Amino acid sequence: MPEAQLYSAEDLRTGLKFAHEVEITAEDILTFARLTGDQNPLHVDADYARTSNYQGRIAHGAFQVGLASAVLGMHLPGKKVLLGTINARFPRPLYFPVKAKVSGEIASWNAQTLGGQLKVIVQEAISLATTAEIFMGFTLHEERKTSPAEKSTPLSRDQSAAGQTAERKLILVTGASGGLGTEMVAALANQYDLVAVVNQQLLDASVRRLPNVREVQSNISAPGFEEQILSLLGGQPIYGLIHAAWPGAPRGGLLQADDDVISSQLAFGTTVTVRLARMLFENAHPDGGRFVAVSSTAGTFKPYLPLGVYSLAKAGLEHTIRLLAPELARKKVTINAVSPSFLPVGINKQVSERQMMVESATIPMGRLCSVADVVGSVEYLLSPQASFVSGQVLMLTGGQL
16 A cells, blocks of 8 residues: 655645646546446546537546545645545546646645645646646644543533634735735734735745744635635634735726726726625624725825726725625624825835825825834724724825815
């Protein structure tokens, strides 16, 4: 019997990879069909399959999930793993016989909770066409030493409630690797259990090492991102969601803007925001919840023509916030936006010293909005003191009219 790889909690880290190639024969697929009972003719009947639009037999999606399970159980993390959740999509069929490349990568890992997520890609080995993308939430089972007293004495209801009260509340932060997102993760890590959602750019190593921070790589504008994120949480309720992700700030007016750029910007302010709010609503903490979006004074407060598409989309975000407030209130979930004026991070971090002086001169308080101003506002909106504040856009203008 093959020996499973053994990774300890200390060995695992985000970005750890494994890959191998597998020969998939007709006999493999037919055996799988017999064992599972899924003998759909598209998989087992060559004559039938040739008459379909696929023009040939294809492997079961569950067979490819099995390939991913083998990576999880035998290679990464291996021996001590326990599968918790699966989220899969199959962008194109896998015809057989074929040589397939199966690649796994640890997408997130929390050594404190012993929980993580493995991303597995199945590809045709020659063309490298992707036939399956599978996210598997997992935990490590460890030997647990239990005293005789602990075995015989169940927790009282009061003890159990006290334990739950001591648990940190969970907050998701989108755009966590951006300039503002990184600062918010760093500021909130001591108060909350944080899931930092990133896309192409990973968290800075110094932030990733902070206590109570888990990193998950996910494209929140893609279908199915909710299941991918929820699989990492293992049923833990969500208290807060900070929506700081944004697809840049394209320059120019609306008439010159590409339709796809307009659609992408508007989606982050509307559709993506609604999907995130829906995820929070459906998985809210018993005490309620908090949704805080990062907007801009370039939205409804002072639209900025040189950033026409950005201004339009941020205005859409603020209206979406207002419209969601009464619906979310049914579960004691508040939703608000923080709209800073010119902020020298993120899209503005390359701005010259002269331009920052010009911007400062337009603000009655005589200084630019700072990251600390934004973080402080977000902390307030997450707090119990803001439990009756909802549907509001908090403008950080420094006295500008």
